[in-house]
Amino acid sequence: MFDTMTLTKVVGGLCGTLLVFLLGGWAADIIYSGGGGHGEVAQAYSIPVEEGGEGGGAQEEAVPFEEIYASADAGAGEGVWRNCRSCHALEEGVNGTGPSLHGVVDREVGAYPGYSYSGALKAVADVWSPENLDGFLAAPRDYAPGTKMTYNGLKDAEDRANLIAYLATIGG
C-alpha cells in the first residue's frame, strides 16, 4: 500500500504545511509588532496616566535619593538634628543611649569604640554611606530588624537628606 511515491507525497505535504505555518507566523510578527499600529494605540492611553499626578506624595518618594541629597541643605539639617540628640552626641568619644555620631557619614557600621551594639545594624550594612543612612533613618526598625534604636524614623526625604548633609560636616 505504502510505496515510496505515496510516502514522499505525504512527507512533502506535511513539510509544505509546516512551512506555511512558519511563514505565516513570521509575517504576522512583522505586521503586528513591526508595524507599530497597536503599540502606538496602547501608548496613547498610558501617557495621560503618567501625567495624572494624583498621588503627590508617591511622586515625591520616586525622586532618587542622590538627587535630593545633591541639593541638600546642611544648615536646615542642623535643625533636624534635635530629633536625635536625646540619644546621640556629636562629640568624639561620647556615647549615650546611642553611639557618638562624630564622623558617622562613611563610618563603618556598628563599630564605634566603647559602644555595645545590638548587632542588628552590622547584619544589614557595612558602611554608613549617605544612601544607607537615608534608608536606615526613614524607618530604623524596618531597615535593621532587631535594632535597639527605638526611633520611629524621619518620614520626610528632604529632612533626611538635610540631616545627613549636616552630619557629614561633623568630624570624619
Ligand code: HEC
Ligand atoms: C531613642 C534613642 C535614639 C534616638 C532618638 C535616635 N537614635 Fe540612633 N541609635 C540609638 C541606639 C540605641 C543605637 C544603637 C542601635 C543598635 O545597636 O542596634 C543607634 C544607632 C544609630 C546609628 C548607627 C551608628 C553606628 O555606629 O553604626 C546611627 C547612624 C544613628 N543611630 C543615627 C541616628 C539619627 C540620625 C537620629 C535622629 C534622626 C537617631 N539616631 C535617633 C538610639 C537612638
